Amino acid sequence: MKSDTIAVCAIAKNEGPYLLEWIAHSKVIGFEKIIIYDNESTDHGPAMLKALAAAGEIDLNIWVWPKDAETGPQVPCYTAAVEKYRDEIEWIGFIDIDEFLVLKNHDNVRHFVEDYSEANGIAIHWKLFGSDGHKKRNDDKLVSERFTRCEDVARNPLFGRSAKSICRIDKIVRVKPHFCILSEGLYFNEKKRAIQPKRQPFGTHEIAQINHYFTKSYEEWLIKAERGRPSRSLSAEDKFRAIEEFRKFDRSHVVDTSIEKYREATKAEMARLKAVIDAVPAA
8 A cells, every 4th residue: 555655775785784774874864664675695684684674674675686687786676676666655765775864954854855845856965985094894883983074075076966866756767876767747956956867966965965985994995896886787897896996986085974963863773673683583
């Protein structure tokens, strides 16, 4: 049955160290359904996700993608999600596991979306966070604690141009990694200006932003590079990332701690979810 639910959807492959924080943050800011597609992960992530799904905390889907496919798994996965959930929810946001939505003027996602009731799509611009000089992964702190320095968008606005979207699911005709093609209606940026998502203006971050923890530490970057781009096929020349990309995107010029207001609530939610996982009988 169709509801007014606001969902967030991500595809994950070997993202085990980061899943719990991302799920907890998504719940804290008010996403009402968490949809995760596991893309044949071989780490501890699937066991955690299965336990959370069994407890009703998330929707888990298994996404197996042919190794000889001509495209990467991400866009076909999101297309399948639109078809599966079209008759169940109203809004869906496609936000990756290394991306965290930060709301500046709204208490939760529902209040944010209600403020854009005239739109069928909302573009929320990235802030690109760098390594902060970290060489190794530190599991004692949240991702959002470890990395607090980002690109200075005022100095280099091109790095604030990319966005992610939250859209009315029944208006989505086609999904792309950063935006959706809609059947009708307006696509707004945060300032309620109608935009063409393929020709996005330079982004602003006064009302909302996506913290994109793209590189993390150097150690984590090497793992990310080996995993490859989810939007590319295995045979694509640019499937796997080069070290030059780390140097290009390791942007640590200014401090941004706007996500800090969620920290204690996120930690409390993580503790609750860990207790949920521990309470689920082993398969």
